[in-house]
Amino acid sequence: xxxxxxxxxxxxxxxxxxxxxxxxxxxxxxxxxxxxxxxxxxxxxxxxxxxxxxxxxxxxxxxxxxxxxxxxxxxxxxxxxxxxxxxxxxxxxxxxxxxxxxxxxxxxxxxxxxxxxxxxxxxxxxxxxxxxxxxxxxxxxxxxxxxxxxxxxxxxxxx
Amino acid sequence: xxxxxxxxxxxxxxxxxxxxxxxxxxxxxxxxxxxxxxxxxxxxxxxxxxxxxxxxxxxxxxxxxxxxxxxxxxxxxxxxxxxxxxxxxxxxxxxxxxxxxxxxxxxxxxxxxxxxxxxxxxxxxxxxxxxxxxxxxxxxxxxxxxxxxxxxxxxxxxx
DNA sequence: TAAGAATCCATTGACGCCCATGAAATCCCA
DNA sequence: TGGGATTTCATGGGCGTCAATGGATTCTTA
Numbered sequence: 001x002x003x004x005x006x007x008x009x010x011x012x013x014x015x016x017x018x019x020x021x022x023x024x025x026x027x028x029x030x031x032x033x034x035x036x037x038x039x040x041x042x043x044x045x046x047x048x049x050x051x052x053x054x055x056x057x058x059x060x061x062x063x064x065x066x067x068x069x070x071x072x073x074x075x076x077x078x079x080x081x082x083x084x085x086x087x088x089x090x091x092x093x094x095x096x097x098x099x100x101x102x103x104x105x106x107x108x109x110x111x112x113x114x115x116x117x118x119x120x121x122x123x124x125x126x127x128x129x130x131x132x133x134x135x136x137x138x139x140x141x142x143x144x145x146x147x148x149x150x151x152x153x154x155x156x157x158x159x
Numbered sequence: 160x161x162x163x164x165x166x167x168x169x170x171x172x173x174x175x176x177x178x179x180x181x182x183x184x185x186x187x188x189x190x191x192x193x194x195x196x197x198x199x200x201x202x203x204x205x206x207x208x209x210x211x212x213x214x215x216x217x218x219x220x221x222x223x224x225x226x227x228x229x230x231x232x233x234x235x236x237x238x239x240x241x242x243x244x245x246x247x248x249x250x251x252x253x254x255x256x257x258x259x260x261x262x263x264x265x266x267x268x269x270x271x272x273x274x275x276x277x278x279x280x281x282x283x284x285x286x287x288x289x290x291x292x293x294x295x296x297x298x299x300x301x302x303x304x305x306x307x308x309x310x311x312x313x314x315x316x317x318x
Numbered sequence: 319t320a321a322g323a324a325t326c327c328a329t330t331g332a333c334g335c336c337c338a339t340g341a342a343a344t345c346c347c348a
Numbered sequence: 349t350g351g352g353a354t355t356t357c358a359t360g361g362g363c364g365t366c367a368a369t370g371g372a373t374t375c376t377t378a
Contacts, residue, residue: 148242
């Protein structure tokens, strides 16, 4: 099974375009493949971080899976649907492997607005990936490493 | 089951390439085999040492296993994912059994940057192997031996 | 028709792929 | 058992391709 792995930093140009790292594109194409040109990625503000969650078909199905457990027409389901689907944007990938990040998403991730040139960091998380402001991600990474230290015994323990 | 054993030291050339010791390559091919050319090794900064941890498919599955227990969309999972997947680089092995070490990884392992030529040491650790700066590893090895001596005395004393 | 958006084209620099060289270990056969 | 032949590896370098990026051109829509 293909996963989104490792991190890449690309340029966000004056038009708001940014190239999706080639390895991620490859995963997307195999995963949520939908015919040439018509393919797109699901992208929404991360609930608990100043970042964007992105993925392909598999991610969408996972969201569906969360809702599947709840009864139809229940209030709880409606609320969760809104939370999960409400802010999702489907971004189309152009012929050169780039997407355009809408203003609303950039605001949430703390990426430069307007015609400013900036950098964005793509972080692979297995079955999805996140888009970060590079500096913000660097500090988050430090925290993550410390957490990983705590889990270290788990890593070494099982053979 | 094949294991990575013993240590080898190879040259890191001006392009940042280094040959993977043939015995390790053999293990990788049997382990994480994925069709010709498409194969690669998973490599990330060691959490508690100035070295790089590397392995094949088996190592990747181990990481998956750690995450499998955590619920989707939990903050804890995201955090651990960052540490586990975010720092991982998938290095492809060329036709001659070489990989290129990206700048970020070389920095962590204290390997010469830029076009400088250097040596790197491959250390087998069973189901994974590490990449070290030769001098750093040598001093580390001394400590390990001393520790081993102490253990032996303790063990012998009881018997 | 103007502004914004989407598509197309061009440049450049990195990376993957291929071949050549040389050293060392292994094998083979007398 | 020794010496020559063969194969395996590590290493160096050249070249072609592809990805990232910037800019131009066309399409859409108000």
